[in-house]
Amino acid sequence: MVANVKEVKAKEVTVKRASPEEKRELSFKDEICVGCGICEKICPVQAIELGPINAIERTGVEESKISIDETKCVLCGMCSSVCPVDALEFDIDEKSIKEIEGYPKLIKSAEISDEDCIYCKACETACPRDAITIARVLPDRSKLVTGEIEIDKETCVSCGICEEMCPADAITMEHHEPTSAEPTVSTDINVDKEKCVYCLICKKSCPVDAIKAVCRSCSYGEYDLNPEDTEIKGSSFIDEEACVDCGWCQEICPVDAAHVEKAFEGELLIDQEKCEACGACLEICPCNVLSFPKEEFGKQGAENVRAEEKYCIYCGACEKACPVEAIEVKRTAVKHTPTKSKSWEKKMESLKT
Amino acid sequence: MPKHIVSGLKYLTAVELIRDGFSQKDVANILEMDRSTVSHYLNGRNLSWNSIEVAEIITNFCSRDFLTLTYALLNDSEKTRIIIKTCSKKKYQAKVEDSCIGCGLCADTCLMNAIILDDLKAEIDAEWCCGCLMCGDVCPTNSIKISEEKNGS
Numbered sequence: 423m424v425a426n427v428k429e430v431k432a433k434e435v436t437v438k439r440a441s442p443e444e445k446r447e448l449s450f451k452d453e454i455c456v457g458c459g460i461c462e463k464i465c466p467v468q469a470i471e472l473g474p475i476n477a478i479e480r481t482g483v484e485e486s487k488i489s490i491d492e493t494k495c496v497l498c499g500m501c502s503s504v505c506p507v508d509a510l511e512f513d514i515d516e517k518s519i520k521e522i523e524g525y526p527k528l529i530k531s532a533e534i535s536d537e538d539c540i541y542c543k544a545c546e547t548a549c550p551r552d553a554i555t556i557a558r559v560l561p562d563r564s565k566l567v568t569g570e571i572e573i574d575k576e577t578c579v580s581c582g583i584c585e586e587m588c589p590a591d592a593i594t595m596e597h598h599e600p601t602s603a604e605p606t607v608s609t610d611i612n613v614d615k616e617k618c619v620y621c622l623i624c625k626k627s628c629p630v631d632a633i634k635a636v637c638r639s640c641s642y643g644e645y646d647l648n649p650e651d652t653e654i655k656g657s658s659f660i661d662e663e664a665c666v667d668c669g670w671c672q673e674i675c676p677v678d679a680a681h682v683e684k685a686f687e688g689e690l691l692i693d694q695e696k697c698e699a700c701g702a703c704l705e706i707c708p709c710n711v712l713s714f715p716k717e718e719f720g721k722q723g724a725e726n727v728r729a730e731e732k733y734c735i736y737c738g739a740c741e742k743a744c745p746v747e748a749i750e751v752k753r754t755a756v757k758h759t760p761t762k763s764k765s766w767e768k769k770m771e772s773l774k775t
Numbered sequence: 776m777p778k779h780i781v782s783g784l785k786y787l788t789a790v791e792l793i794r795d796g797f798s799q800k801d802v803a804n805i806l807e808m809d810r811s812t813v814s815h816y817l818n819g820r821n822l823s824w825n826s827i828e829v830a831e832i833i834t835n836f837c838s839r840d841f842l843t844l845t846y847a848l849l850n851d852s853e854k855t856r857i858i859i860k861t862c863s864k865k866k867y868q869a870k871v872e873d874s875c876i877g878c879g880l881c882a883d884t885c886l887m888n889a890i891i892l893d894d895l896k897a898e899i900d901a902e903w904c905c906g907c908l909m910c911g912d913v914c915p916t917n918s919i920k921i922s923e924e925k926n927g928s
Contacts, residue, residue: 424883441883466876467915496915498878524894763895764873765916 428492437492446497447513448490454663455487455509456708458737461501462488464769469494470501476743479705500769503527503758506685506737507666507708526761526770528685530667534658538679541656545671545680550710550733553664554671558656562616565651569620569637571613577632580608584624584633592617593624668709668733686773687755688736690729696748697726703740703749709733712740751775777848779823783830784845784858786816791861793817805857834862839907846886856887859905866924867906869899875918881910 429436433452438445457475469491477483499519502512503526512519519525534545534554541558573584585593596609620637638646658679660671671680690711704712704727711733715725738751756773785806792802799817803810816822833844841863846855869889877895889903890910897919899910904921911919 424880439883443882443888444879446879496876496878496880498876498915500876761895763875763877765876765918766895769876 426492426495426497428490433486435486435490437490437495437497439497445513445515446499447516448495448497448499448502449511449513450486450488450490451509451511451663452486454507456507456666456737456739457487457706457742458506458739459488459742460504460506460737460773461510464500464504464773466498466500466765466769467494467496469496472742475706475739476702476745479743480702499525500766503766504756504770504773506530506735508663524761524763526758526766529757529759530683530685532660532665532667532671532682533680534660534671534675535679535681536657538677539656539658540677540679541654541658542676544674544676545658548670548674549665550668550670551661551664551666551708553661553666555659555661556656557659558654560654561652563619564616566647567619567637567639568646569618569635569639571615571618571620571624571633571635573611573613574632574634575611577630578611579630579632580606580611581629582608583627583629585611587623587627589621589623590617590619592619666708666735666737668711668735670710670733673732683757684735685757686736686753687757688734688751688753688775690731690734690736690740691750691752692725692727692729693748693750694726696746698746698748699726700745701727702743702745703727706739706743708737708739709735779826780829780833781848782816782822783826783828784833784848784862786822786827787830787834788858788861789813789816795861806854834864838863838865838905839909842886842905842907852886852888856903859887860903863905865906867901867904868922868924869901869904870920870922871897871899872918872920874916875914876916878915880913880915881919884909884913 424439424441427438434449436447436449438447457472457478459472462470462472471489473485473487473489474483475487478485478487499512502510503519506528514522520527541556543556546554546556580595582595585595592614593611594614595611597607598609600606620635622635622637625633625635667682667684669682669684672682699714711731712727712729715728736751736753741749741751753774756770758770761767785808788806789802792805799810799813803813833841836844842859845858846852849855875896877892877897879892881897882890882892887903887905889900890897906921906923908921911921
């Protein structure tokens with residue numbers, strides 16, 4: 423008789439079943455799990471149980487967000503195919519069912535087009551899961567403003583005023599204590615032309631007019647600026663494992679370079695009367711959908727908790743976390759790739775509420 | 776003793792296979808025996824007649840007992856399949872209902888290798904089904920219906 427083998431390594435759990443014909447493996451990553459309980463809902467054999475999510479999130483109790491009973495699990499893979507954050511992975515003969523035809527998978531994605539991206543990093547800052555990294559190479563500053571600068575070292579009295587005034591820290595002097603052999607306060611003065619922006623502050627502040635400087639941009643305009651020199655190059659990276667397709671990047675992007683497709687459609691309803699503003703939902707939400715409206719706090723008729731539904735993935739984690747049943751998450755559509763299996767189709771449909 | 780029963784089962788299988796039109800050479804290949812041993816078997820030599828009687832009783836056990844006992848004696852799934860398929864006198868109809876979730880437990884359990892998965896659904900090859908019903912026992916959704924074929928030969 424084939425039996426399941428369970429392995430627990432740190433916060434990763436795997437359940438395996440191997441026969442001569444086939445090897446099946448379910449793996450669960452606790453740090454990715456958002457505690458929504460969709461897996462518990464879809465499991466056809468009640469092998470998954472959602473843990474004390476509130477306690478885990480709020481008190482940091484060391485428990486797994488879900489537990490998988492390997493004596494009940496039949497390794498069908500349904501939990502994996504509906505996990506909205508891919509915390510559950512299911513492989514048959516070491517191939518993910520997401521790549522096996524016939525297995526339905528949620529249609530969800532997040533992409534940043536490098537063609538449109540201006541590398542402003544707004545998405546990187548906004549991403550509630552820290553899944554985005556924007557790497558950018560800035561233009562060479564010295565190529566954007568050009569000019570000429572020269573210090574007449576004979577005239578210079580080494581007062582250090584220009585060094586102190588320079589906003590670009592481009593001027594450096596070699597200060598030293600004068601000696602009878604070297605009766606000066608500085609041995610040299612230099613301008614770093616990579617740093618100089620030809621603002622002419624040094625020239626204007628020099629008490630002995632030792633500095634000659636001119637800004638080409640001021641004199642001739644920007645006609646000789648090479649557009650290639652002003653280009654900001656970069657690349658964007660989305661960590662698929664951390665990304666939950668919430669849509670923050672898409673909403674915050676000023677140039678429409680981010681595109682997010684969500685698997686679930688639905689409605690997020692909050693009963694402000696029932697809500698006691700405990701904040702459990704704020705902490706559990708993986709998408710930063712919920713917030714306390716600061717200005718109106720305590721005002722008559724004000725919202726206790728505010729939801730910005732455009733970031734919601736309708737996972738339902740907040741509904742489960744709410745201790746006073748003030749939240750209802752309705753799922754009206756579950757977008758997935760087709761399957762010929764009637765039982766799977768029915769199960770996918772059962773996620774609608 | 777187990778060896779004698781195995782010999783008896785092989786004898787019965789050899790007789791059936793010859794009756795089905797296989798040559799002694801084929802039979803030797805299928806059962807992985809020497810041709811001379813097959814010949815001896817078919818002539819009733821090198822065999823205690825009592826072991827054939829015991830083997831005959833075993834073939835009349837209920838399907839599951841016949842299968843599990845034979846597998847326990849041979850410890851070889853390929854030969855077990857041949858012996859069961861050849862000596863089993865009953866035919867079965869197998870139906871997998873749409874409630875099947877394609878977990879593959881039945882396929883992993885089936886000693887006759889009669890089950891494959893196709894589009895997340897189990898498919899049972901009735902030709903090889905021996906009616907042991909072990910698949911139905913492990914099915915988490917109770918989707919397998921096996922029935923004995925009453926009409927026909």
